[in-house]
Amino acid sequence: MTITDVNTAFADEKTHQIDAARSREQAFQARIDRGEIRLVGGEQYEVLTGWDRGERFTVSRNAQGAIDAILANHGLDSRADGTIALYASSPAWHGLGQIIPGGITDIDTVLRAGGLDFTVTTVPALYQWGGELREHSDHFHTVREDSGAALGVVGRRYEPIQNRQGFEFLQELVGRYDVVWESAGVIKGGRRVFISIRLPETVAIEADGINDTIVPYVAVMNDHTGQGTFQCVVTPWRPVCANTERFAVRDAHTRWAVRHTAGAVDQIKEARRTLGLSLDYFEKYAAEETALARTDMAVTDFRKVIADLWPLDDDATDRTKNNHAARLGALDDVFRTETERVGRTAYAAERAITGYLDHVAPRRPGKTMTEEMARATAALEGADDDMKNKAHKRLMLLTRA
Incomplete structure (x- = not known):
């Protein structure tokens, strides 16, 4: 018969928990020290590297102040069983889906x-009038057939x-x-x-x-x-x-x-x-990008391109001037980072402009979306395609100079 000393078992388990918590804190601090994440306020952090760059998460701590959980501010839908409505072929940092x-x-x-x-499916749009329910003959609601949730209002021709x-x-x-x-x-x-x-x-x-x-x-x-x-x-x-x-x-x-x-x-x-x-x-894309990568570009030239893309009127308001200065500062920072990696070239300039639009430019999310999900949706839908196209054409002119 084996006799277990519950006091010793409790002490061992407590030591294990403390060591695990300490290791988790050290690993988290190491990510901060390596520049992979940064504190943005309270217990909210932003990812600075990798596929999830620009996304944010919140750290939950227990009564002793140790990390208890990392909660992603993802904005994706949840299923009835609490799981996230997302499939991916490789894991993201938040482990969702x-x-x-x-x-x-x-x-x-x-x-x-x-x-x-x-x-x-579509169902007739109804309205209350004079104590009776009437049907609007030209309007319908789109509805999920699994939950009955209304998704939108459409016309008769919608299928x-x-x-x-x-x-x-x-x-x-x-x-x-x-x-x-x-x-x-x-x-x-x-x-x-x-x-x-x-x-x-x-x-x-x-x-x-x-x-x-x-x-x-x-x-x-x-x-x-x-x-x-x-x-x-x-x-x-x-x-x-x-x-x-x-x-x-x-x-x-x-x-x-x-x-x-x-x-x-x-x-x-x-x-x-x-x-x-x-x-x-x-094939054409690779050829043009390679041409940009072989074109040297000074900071002053980069700023001329920015001035063409985001011109500032002489009679601009102070608020507009402040926003313009903030944008230029942010673009300069991203350009500096890109030049360290790929050299001071037109290719780095394009990377900087694209990176700014995807990860830095102000983005106002709707009520049902986080800023991170709003950014991801905008990138997927091509909200900034016109500006990216304009920047690409402007920079390509430098390769032919």
């Missing part, structure tokens, strides 16, 4: 893992593009090119959903002293509110900071969209032709 290392190739599994396995109907055309690419579904998730209760795949070949920017890698993605978004479209975009991402870049390379069609109407599902087949041009797009 259904992480399946290496990814999966079956569309139905991806839809279930990402929370996209629901359908949408939902179901998530599986819209996304299944990518299954052919997954099978043909031996790629996996990269991510899938739900935003705003199902009002918007997204899914993406990573194309098999990376793009190398080859120039003296630079060996930067760009990862091509295909991202597809579906909107069930009646205010947006079903859209597909071929986009390059830089893994070092998750910037997204879609440039107006001549003859390249990198975005395609269709409204929710009868026959829209058949029209989605057109997206296959758009995707078929992606290889040619990335």
